[in-house]
Amino acid sequence: MHKNGFFSLLFHTLFIGFIVAPLLVVMAMAFTDKGYLSLPTNGLSLRWFRALLDNQEMLDAFMLSIKLGLASATIATLLAIPAALAISRYDFPGRGTLTGFLLSPLMIPSVVLGIAFLRFFSIAQIGGSFWALCLTHVIVVLPYALRLTLASTIGLEKDIEQAALSLGAKRWTAFHRVILPRIRTGVVGGWMLAFIQSFDELTMTVFVATPGTTTLPVAMYNQISQTIDPLITAVSTVLIVGTLILMLVLDRLVGLDRVLIGEGK
Amino acid sequence: MAFLTLEGLVKNYGTFKAIDGLSLEVQHGEFVALLGPSGCGKTTTLQSIAGFVQPTEGRIVLDGRDITHVRPEDRGLGIVFQSYALFPHMTVAQNISFGLEMRGVAKAERAKRVVEALDLVRLGGLGERYPKALSGGQRQRVAIARALAIRPNLLLLDEPMSNLDAKLREEMHIELRAIQRELGITTILVTHDQVEAMTMSDRIAVMQRGRIVQIDTPFEAYERPHSPFASAFLGKTNAFAGAVQLRNERCCHVQVRDTLLHVPHEDRSLGQDVNVYIRPEKIRLTEPGLGRINGRIALRVFLGNLWLLAVDSHFGLVHLTQPNLGHVPPAEGNEVGLDWSDDDLRLLDREAAHGQV
Amino acid sequence: MARYDAEHVGAAPWLLSGPALLVFIALLLAPLLLTALLSLNLFSDTEGVLPVYSLGNYIEVFKDDYFHEIFLRTGSMALAVTVLCVLLGVPETIIIARMAPRWRSTFLLVVLGPLLISVVVRTLGWAILLGNNGLINDALQGLGITDEPVKILFTQVGVIIALTHVLVPFMVIAVWATLQRLDLQVEWAGLSLGASRLTVFRRIIVPQIMPGILSGSIIVFALAASAFATPAIIGGRRLKVVATAAYDEFLGTLNWPLGAAIAMLLLVANLIIILGCSKLAERRFKQVFE
Numbered sequence: 001m002h003k004n005g006f007f008s009l010l011f012h013t014l015f016i017g018f019i020v021a022p023l024l025v026v027m028a029m030a031f032t033d034k035g036y037l038s039l040p041t042n043g044l045s046l047r048w049f050r051a052l053l054d055n056q057e058m059l060d061a062f063m064l065s066i067k068l069g070l071a072s073a074t075i076a077t078l079l080a081i082p083a084a085l086a087i088s089r090y091d092f093p094g095r096g097t098l099t100g101f102l103l104s105p106l107m108i109p110s111v112v113l114g115i116a117f118l119r120f121f122s123i124a125q126i127g128g129s130f131w132a133l134c135l136t137h138v139i140v141v142l143p144y145a146l147r148l149t150l151a152s153t154i155g156l157e158k159d160i161e162q163a164a165l166s167l168g169a170k171r172w173t174a175f176h177r178v179i180l181p182r183i184r185t186g187v188v189g190g191w192m193l194a195f196i197q198s199f200d201e202l203t204m205t206v207f208v209a210t211p212g213t214t215t216l217p218v219a220m221y222n223q224i225s226q227t228i229d230p231l232i233t234a235v236s237t238v239l240i241v242g243t244l245i246l247m248l249v250l251d252r253l254v255g256l257d258r259v260l261i262g263e264g265k
Numbered sequence: 266m267a268f269l270t271l272e273g274l275v276k277n278y279g280t281f282k283a284i285d286g287l288s289l290e291v292q293h294g295e296f297v298a299l300l301g302p303s304g305c306g307k308t309t310t311l312q313s314i315a316g317f318v319q320p321t322e323g324r325i326v327l328d329g330r331d332i333t334h335v336r337p338e339d340r341g342l343g344i345v346f347q348s349y350a351l352f353p354h355m356t357v358a359q360n361i362s363f364g365l366e367m368r369g370v371a372k373a374e375r376a377k378r379v380v381e382a383l384d385l386v387r388l389g390g391l392g393e394r395y396p397k398a399l400s401g402g403q404r405q406r407v408a409i410a411r412a413l414a415i416r417p418n419l420l421l422l423d424e425p426m427s428n429l430d431a432k433l434r435e436e437m438h439i440e441l442r443a444i445q446r447e448l449g450i451t452t453i454l455v456t457h458d459q460v461e462a463m464t465m466s467d468r469i470a471v472m473q474r475g476r477i478v479q480i481d482t483p484f485e486a487y488e489r490p491h492s493p494f495a496s497a498f499l500g501k502t503n504a505f506a507g508a509v510q511l512r513n514e515r516c517c518h519v520q521v522r523d524t525l526l527h528v529p530h531e532d533r534s535l536g537q538d539v540n541v542y543i544r545p546e547k548i549r550l551t552e553p554g555l556g557r558i559n560g561r562i563a564l565r566v567f568l569g570n571l572w573l574l575a576v577d578s579h580f581g582l583v584h585l586t587q588p589n590l591g592h593v594p595p596a597e598g599n600e601v602g603l604d605w606s607d608d609d610l611r612l613l614d615r616e617a618a619h620g621q622v
Numbered sequence: 623m624a625r626y627d628a629e630h631v632g633a634a635p636w637l638l639s640g641p642a643l644l645v646f647i648a649l650l651l652a653p654l655l656l657t658a659l660l661s662l663n664l665f666s667d668t669e670g671v672l673p674v675y676s677l678g679n680y681i682e683v684f685k686d687d688y689f690h691e692i693f694l695r696t697g698s699m700a701l702a703v704t705v706l707c708v709l710l711g712v713p714e715t716i717i718i719a720r721m722a723p724r725w726r727s728t729f730l731l732v733v734l735g736p737l738l739i740s741v742v743v744r745t746l747g748w749a750i751l752l753g754n755n756g757l758i759n760d761a762l763q764g765l766g767i768t769d770e771p772v773k774i775l776f777t778q779v780g781v782i783i784a785l786t787h788v789l790v791p792f793m794v795i796a797v798w799a800t801l802q803r804l805d806l807q808v809e810w811a812g813l814s815l816g817a818s819r820l821t822v823f824r825r826i827i828v829p830q831i832m833p834g835i836l837s838g839s840i841i842v843f844a845l846a847a848s849a850f851a852t853p854a855i856i857g858g859r860r861l862k863v864v865a866t867a868a869y870d871e872f873l874g875t876l877n878w879p880l881g882a883a884i885a886m887l888l889l890v891a892n893l894i895i896i897l898g899c900s901k902l903a904e905r906r907f908k909q910v911f912e
Contacts, residue, residue, distance in 0.1 A: 008717045012729075015714045019733055022747020022787065025757060029750065037750065079642035086638035095635070102642055105650065107896055108889060109848030111865040112657075115872055115885040119660055120653035139650050142642065200740035203850040203865070207872070220742045224855055228749060236743040243739045251731065317810055337813040344814040350807035354829040363825075364815035415815060 023240055030233040037228055048234040058235055061219035065199050068130070068215060072137035073194035076145045079138070081187060084149040085179075088156070103143045113140065114207030121208060128210040136208055137198045144197050145190035148254070152186025189254035196246060266329075268293035268451050269314075269419060274323035276309055276475075283309040284320065285475030291453065296445055298454040298462035300498070301472035307455045310472075311421055314453065316340050328418055338367075343412030343420045343450075347427060349404045351396040357383070357407050358392035364415035382410035385444060402433045409441065413448065420445070420452040426461060438464040459499045463487065471495045487544075493613055496542055503548075505541045505580050506615065509533045517612060522579050524558060531612040538615035547609035548585035550574070550594055556602030565597055576603060654889075661882035671878055679883035689867070689884075696863040699782055699853075700846035706786045707842045711793030712835055716827075718794075719801045730798070737791045745855045748784040749775065752856065776858040784856045785849055789842045796838030800831045833907050840899045844892050864888050 004012070032038050033045030052058060087099055105113065117136045126132040156179065164174040202217040209218045216235070223232050267290035276284040284306045291297050299307040312318040314325055316337030325333045332340055352360050361382050362375045370378070383389050386406035396404055405425060412420060422441075426434045442465045445452050456462055462469045463483040470480040471494075479491045490496035493504070507521035516529040519541055526541055533539055553559050560578030567573075572587045572594050583603060587594055595601060636643075661679055664672045683689045718729050736744060751757050752774040759771040774780045804827070812822040850865035857863065862870070864884060872881035 004717050004720050008713075008720075011713060012717045015710060016729070016732060018710075018787065019736060019790075022744055022751060023736065023739070024747075025750050026743060026747045079645060082638035082640075083642040086635035090635040092635045098639060098643065101646060102639075107844075107892065108654075109844075109865065109885075109892055111848060111850050111868055112654075112885045112889045112892075115868060115882060116653035116657040117649075118872070119657050119878070119882065120649070123656065135645070135649055138645065142646075146642075196738050200738070202740060202742055206850070206869070217740045217742045220740075220746075221851065221855075224742070224746060224749065228746070232746065233750075236746055239743055240739055244735070247731065247735050247738055315810075315814060317813075337810070338816050338818055340814070341816065342814060344811065346807040346811060348805055348807050350805060350811035352808060352811070352826055354832075363812070363817070367816035367821070411811075411815070 026233050026236045027240060029230060030237040032230055034230075037230055037233070048230045049238075051231055052234045052238070055231065058216070058219060058231070061214050061216040062235075064130075064213065065216040068134055068137060069195045069198040071134045072141055072198045073145070073191050075134070076138045076142040076194045077149070077187060077191045080142055080145040080149050080190060081183075084146060084153045088150060088153040102146055105140050106143045110140075110201075110203035111207075114204040117204065118207045128212050130213055133205070133208060133213050136204065137201060140201060140204060141194035141197045145194040148190035148193060149183065149186050152183040156182055185254050189250060192246065192250050192253070196243065267291060268295075268328060269453075270324070270326040271310070271314070272324040272326070274310065274313060274325070275321045276306075276313065276318060277321045282475050284313070284323075287323070287472075287475065287477055289470060289477065289480070291451060293451055294449045295468065296442070296452045296454065296466045298456060298466035298469045299472055300456055300459060300462040300469050302457055302498070305472040306475040307457075307472050308423060311423055311453065311455045314419075315342060315344055315421055341415070341417055343415060343417035345405075345408045345412050345420070345422045345425045347424045349396075349408040349425075349428075351404055351407055351411070353396050355395075356392065357388070357394050357396070357399070360396070360407060361392075361411045361414045364411065368415065378414055382414040385413065386410045387440075401428055402437070405429065405437065409444070413444075413450070418451065420450050422452065422454040422456075424456055425454075426456075426458070434461070435464075441465060463499070469499075471498060489611070490542075490613075493540065496611070496613065500544065501584060502542050502544055503583055503585075505543075507539060507541055509535055509537045509539060511535075519612070524580075526610060527607050528610045528612050529607055533612065533614070539612050540615055542611040542613060543605055543609055545573075545584045545586045546588075547605050548583065549604045550585070550587065551602040551604050553600040553602045556604035558603050560601060560603060562595055562597050562599050562601060565594060576601060578603065657882045658886055660879055661886045663879040663882075665877045665879045670876075679880045680887070682880065683883060683887060692862050692864060692867050695778070695861075696847055696865075699778060699785070699863065700843050702782050703785045703789060703846040704839050704843045706782065707790045707793040708835060708839060710786065711790045711838065712797055712831075715794045715797040715801060719798070733794055734791050736788075741788060741851050742855075744788055745784055745852045748780070748787065748852075749855055752780045752783070775856060776861060778857070778861065781853050781857045781861065781863075784852050785846050788849075788852055789845055792841050792845065793835075793838040796841065797831055797834040800834030804830055833903060836903045837900065840896055840903075844895050847895070848888055848892055 028039055029037060030048055031040040031044040031046070033040065033042055033047055083098075083102060087095060113136070121127045121132055160178055160182070161174055164178045165171075169177065199215075200217060201215070202221060205215050205218050206221060209215060214222075216239075220232055220235060223229075269289075269291040271287060271289040274284050274287040275282070287306070287310060289297070299310060301307050309318055313320050316332070316335060320333065323333070324331060327340075352363065355363070358376075358379050361379045365375045365378055379392060380389070383392060386409050388403060388406050388410065391399070391403065396407065399407065405428075408425070425441075426437055429437060438461055445465075454462065454465060466483065468480055469483055469486045470477045471486065472478065473494055479486060479495045481489070486495065487499050490499060496502050505521045505526075507519040507526065509517050510520045510525060511518035512533060512535060514532065516527060517531050517533055517539075519526045519528055519539060521541060528541065549556075558578050558580060560576035560583060562574060563577045563582065564575035565572065567589075569589065571589055574585050574587065574594060576583045576585065585603070659675075660671075662675045662677065664674050664676060664678050666672060714733070718726055718733070721729065749756075753759070756775070758774065759768075762768045762772060763770075774783070808830075809822055809826060812826045813819075817825065848865055849863065850869065853861065853863040854866050854869075857866070865888065868881050868884040868888065870881075871877045871884060
């Protein structure tokens with residue numbers, strides 16, 4: 001196969017530099033010992049990470065985002081599993097429309113979703129509720145959970161369930177002893193991706209967040225809109241490292257390219 | 266002067282020798298098959314001739330020109346790939362005219378040659394279709410037409426029939442052979458299918474572990490294999506272990522169990538351990554006691570054009586085939602006699618048998 | 623999974639997908655419909671939302687130069703981002719595809735990983751890099767290329783750069799998917815027929831990945847046109863795009879109907895772009911690709 005020549009590798013290096021530059025900059029600045037945005041030219045300091053631990057606002061936002069992520073990912077996955085089974089198992093009229101409908105949030109701009117939810121909440125008077133916010137996140141992340149779960153239910157050999165049934169297993173037994181273990185990686189991968197997407201969600205949440213239900217990205221956005229100080233870079237560094245770890249787990253589990261691209265390795 | 270010469274080809278991948286000193290001479294217009302199991306190096310050899318693999322050592326000379334280090338796009342060979350490798354985004358006609366375009370052939374002439382090529386493979390009229398809309402057999406013909414349109418002086422076929430169903434494959438063997446004869450183009454075929462090799466080629470080069478172990482016409486290779494490997498790879502055979510008891514310049518007598526077999530045209534040392542081979546189609550059924558040995562029919566299978574039988578005897582399980590001439594051989598359980606002509610016996614050293622197939 | 627045909631189906635699939643369907647109808651369809659209705663209301667500074675139905679908001683958007691400028695700016699920025707993503711993303715994907723497996727997976731992770739990091743963080747990085755006291759300006763001045771800080775932050779160029787960074791992984795994903803389906807032997811066939819390496823690239827590889835490039839472009843354009851956070855942070859208050867304009871009306875001026883109208887227009891535009899272009903591309907390529 002054609003190997004990459006010098007110019008290709010040069011281009012590649014510059015491209016990778018372009019990709020990681022903003023992230024490296026943010027992480028570098030988090031270790032500054034000065035009181036303003038700067039590079040840690042005097043040596044690395046953890047003062048801003050310590051400051052983070054004292055910042056109640058950020059900590060609250062962080063906890064909320066975690067709780068929100070766990071809740072919405074779990075609910076989305078629980079909804080997605082039966083739907084995925086229905087879609088891959090049965091050939092019924094309306095199957096395409098149903099699938100398209102459940103995946104539609106991917107095609108709707110987050111701004112539009114945010115406005116729509118805000119309008120809905122104001123009419124239903126459920127503005128500041130955690131569960132209302134959670135349900136909006138469920139809508140947004142369900143497509144991700146569904147796509148990954150579908151990938152593993154569709155790939156399931158047709159005959160395995162038939163074999164189990166022919167050997168005398170009841171429907172439910174066949175499901176949780178034979179099918180569930182096989183789709184487990186798709187389901188777990190879907191859950192993790194849903195969690196990450198919920199945690200990261202900004203644009204839509206900006207519209208529906210209230211002072212009592214502010215997620216971490218929204219808190220960061222509000223902060224950045226006013227002024228950028230090293231505290232926010234410390235928060236960002238924590239997020240980057242956390243995401244990196246989750247990414248590696250996700251890759252080990254399902255294969256990151258399958259998650260993001262949809263085709264097997 | 267051979268048209269194509271491979272001299273001492275070696276290809277190493279790290280410590281793995283894919284080609285281990287391979288030399289071959291192919292005459293102009295000849296059809297040679299490289300036959301062997303997967304991993305024997307036949308595809309690597311073909312890819313070296315094509316230029317996609319650079320040999321570690323050795324030379325490739327085509328029509329007097331050393332092409333060993335010439336780039337693939339400058340070699341001017343016709344190649345039919347195993348997956349056909351048609352350009353999916355081009356029509357059949359565009360696929361075929363691509364090579365002509367690369368050679369600077371004028372548009373009008375290209376169109377003419379495309380029609381010729383399509384007629385040659387009997388796909389006339391399908392020029393405007395896309396590969397996606399064609400059947401497997403049709404795609405293969407397009408691949409052949411595309412390779413032949415550039416009027417190459419050497420045609421390389423890389424297991425081109427492996428994706429076709431059995432019946433289509435048989436038809437294509439004969440058709441492709443006819444085309445090759447008509448055009449008189451020197452051809453190298455790579456395959457693991459011995460029927461394919463025997464149907465199409467003038468000579469078969471049997472390959473094992475990166476080397477050619479025997480090169481002969483199909484008849485010679487089948488009737489007189491030089492090794493147990495070649496013997497087993499080309500068709501089925503029966504093997505009986507024995508030791509040489511008597512010998513002179515003209516023949517050997519080999520003791521197999523309690524029977525002395527007379528094998529003409531072979532010479533071995535006294536006492537040497539050997540295997541006696543005989544092909545299934547060379548054994549005949551007779552009444553018990555009227556043949557060389559007796560046995561009981563253990564298996565009888567009807568295959569349409571012939572019967573397949575396995576007979577339990579004191580030589581072990583003997584396989585034989587019988588053409589379907591209308592009468593039905595005895596059923597399982599019956600006692601029979603087995604007979605053959607001594608001329609059909611072959612001898613190969615037992616030592617050569619160890620560690621081989 | 624054992625596939626059941628339409629006869630045996632009955633209500634089972636609907637029961638299974640019921641919960642998800644109900645949640646979606648209640649919480650997606652309903653809010654969108656309500657927003658559509660809202661966009662038909664009118665607004666007055668004194669009385670708030672008026673329970674009238676008219677197309678007034680839409681007319682305002684179509685007639686007002688202010689909105690023309692915003693839509694035009696958003697569209698041209700999205701176009702610029704798309705072009706950049708093609709120029710940067712397509713070669714990079716091909717380069718990665720040609721690497722040895724170990725490097726390939728590593729770099730794929732590096733390029734696609736940022737998708738899993740919140741857009742706030744990525745945009746923050748650009749805000750820092752592009753500012754007047756930011757690293758890029760420091761470098762430019764340090765190298766002597768400019769004397770004063772070059773204003774990149776709060777300009778369209780800045781937004782385009784940052785958006786390209788955010789969206790180029792989507793282009794890589796789209797092209798990678800089509801690249802995976804390429805048969806290596808097809809390239810060899812091209813070479814064997816006498817085509818030079820460059821010709822093989824131009825006439826054989828590129829046409830085959832064109833569907834991927836197109837679908838990637840559609841996705842990137844749609845996402846760039848509806849982007850909010852990046853234009854808000856990098857572009858600042860004065861550089862409005864459609865999404866930030868909607869935000870302004872909704873949470874700034876509190877003119878909810880107008881904000882809703884802008885949102886509806888954005889939604890419709892998005893759907894037209896995605897579905898429309900996909901259908902066109904599909905028809906063009908249908909006869910050629912599986």
